[in-house]
Amino acid sequence: MSLLDNINEWIYSRFKIKDLLTSIVKHPAPDYAVTNPLYCLGGTAFLCFLILVGTGIFLAMYYKPTPLEAYKSVEHIMTVVPMGSLIRSIHHWAANMMIAAVMLHMMRIYFMGAYKKPRELNWVVGVTLLLITTTFGFSGYLLPWDQLAFWATKIGTGIAGSIPIMGQYISLLLVGGTDIGAETMTRFFAIHVMVLPLTTAILLVLHFAMVRIQGISGRL
Amino acid sequence: MSLTETEKKKGEKKDREPVRITGLPFFPHFLLREVVVMCFIAGSLILMASIYPAGLLKPADPFDTPTPIYPEWYFLYVFGFLKFWTWDIGPIDAKMIGVTLPMVLWYGLLFMVPFIDRNPSIDIRKRKVAVALGVIALLGILYFTYFSIVHH
Ligand code: HEM
Numbered sequence: 081m082s083l084l085d086n087i088n089e090w091i092y093s094r095f096k097i098k099d100l101l102t103s104i105v106k107h108p109a110p111d112y113a114v115t116n117p118l119y120c121l122g123g124t125a126f127l128c129f130l131i132l133v134g135t136g137i138f139l140a141m142y143y144k145p146t147p148l149e150a151y152k153s154v155e156h157i158m159t160v161v162p163m164g165s166l167i168r169s170i171h172h173w174a175a176n177m178m179i180a181a182v183m184l185h186m187m188r189i190y191f192m193g194a195y196k197k198p199r200e201l202n203w204v205v206g207v208t209l210l211l212i213t214t215t216f217g218f219s220g221y222l223l224p225w226d227q228l229a230f231w232a233t234k235i236g237t238g239i240a241g242s243i244p245i246m247g248q249y250i251s252l253l254l255v256g257g258t259d260i261g262a263e264t265m266t267r268f269f270a271i272h273v274m275v276l277p278l279t280t281a282i283l284l285v286l287h288f289a290m291v292r293i294q295g296i297s298g299r300l
Numbered sequence: 301m302s303l304t305e306t307e308k309k310k311g312e313k314k315d316r317e318p319v320r321i322t323g324l325p326f327f328p329h330f331l332l333r334e335v336v337v338m339c340f341i342a343g344s345l346i347l348m349a350s351i352y353p354a355g356l357l358k359p360a361d362p363f364d365t366p367t368p369i370y371p372e373w374y375f376l377y378v379f380g381f382l383k384f385w386t387w388d389i390g391p392i393d394a395k396m397i398g399v400t401l402p403m404v405l406w407y408g409l410l411f412m413v414p415f416i417d418r419n420p421s422i423d424i425r426k427r428k429v430a431v432a433l434g435v436i437a438l439l440g441i442l443y444f445t446y447f448s449i450v451h452h
Contacts, residue, residue, distance in 0.1 A: 081422070094409040097394050104326065105325070105326055105327035106325045106326065106327070107325065107413075108323035108326070109323050109324055109325075109328045109330040110325060110327055111323050111324070112409065112425055112426075113323070114323065114324050114330055114333060114430055115331070118430055120334075123334060123337065124337070125323065127338055127341055127342075128341070131342070131345065147360070150442070151359040151360070154356055154392050154409070155356065157352075158353075158356060166346075166350065166353075167353075169348075169350070169352070169353040169354045170345050170346065170349040170354075171350035171351050171354070172349070172354035173345050173348045173352075173354075174345055176328075176373075177344075177345065177371075179374050183374070187434075190413070191424070191434060192422065192432075193417075193421070193422035193424075193430070194422070195413060195414045195417075196414060196420060196422060197414075198421065200414035203371050203413060203414045204411055204414075207407070207410045207411050210410075211407065214374055217374065217375075218375070219370070221371075221372060222340050224356055224359055225359065225360045226322075226356050226358060226359060227357045227358050227359070227360055227361060227364075227366045228357050228366070228369065228370070230358060230361075230362065231360075231362035231365060231366060231369045232369055232370070232371045232372075235369060235371070236361070236371060236375070239378065239379075239382065239399055241398070241402075242395065242399050243400060243403060243404060244396060244400060246404075247399075253409040254302060258400075259362070260362070263413070285388055286445075298325055
């Protein structure tokens, strides 16, 4: 018996994990989902999310969410921190790719009619995920605190703030004052690194659970 | 677990999962395809990140408005629509409509798609209305994105 077998045996005799795993591991994926690359889009979005979490944790270790230090800390990441420039750029590209993948994934669901009974609620969870993904982009855009970040956020919060009824609350919640400043930064930072990742994770569990329970839709 | 036990388990499962038809087991076949796709994605990300690093402009200056200010590409259509819509409807201000329509109404419609489309067919030839509306929505978004870039 090798060491690996021993470890396996030790764990198995206590937790029986293998019994649970076989049903996952042997679970058949239908042929049409394996051969049609359109079915990869959801998984692509998910992989991007994982990469964003990983690179995001790295960035959060160097980033300082105050108007005085934010720009300098990003500059520091780009020029001094080992691999900092690469990691920030991967974060940037994974964010864009995730949005594109989510949109294309949604188009596949729409044009294949995969939202129909019994999958209505998974579509609703999906649209919420799309909203969250774009909000991720919006909140992340401000954080480097450069000219584009500041002014795009000013215009964006201005637009969100002029939605009837909800607008004033949205802008109070987001801006935290009358103008984009330190309050806005900490809010956007908290939303970007705490609120959105947590809600995304919860919704993804729901999303995947529903796909698993209902099976992937299809014919072709 | 022995092979026969696994088979038995699968047999039991079948009754409860009529949705599942023939296919490849998740492991290793399906996962292998996933891993290939993942490598491709990770590779393209690293490539893009190396060739086009994330930018950083001058530090923010609240007293100096730069031009042009572009939002992220996936918000361009919202700006485009705001610029496009210049007509008041009765007492409702054109700006108000330009803001509300693409954000509130559009997302509201998106959420409602499964409840609006009651046609049970998933055959694309029997879903002409849904497909046409989808194509129109897509073209609209593309057009307003284009509009926001041209009329900057
Ligand atoms: C963070 C974003 C999202 C992730 C990571 C994600 C992930 C996935 C994955 C991995 C699947 C399995 C099938 C496939 O990949 O095509 C799936 C299925 C599904 N997704 Fe998403 N998704 C996301 C957003 C959305 C959006 C925006 C919608 C629609 C508005 C949506 C609606 C659905 C539906 C209805 C299914 C079931 C499809 C079927 O049974 O054929 N998802 N999702």
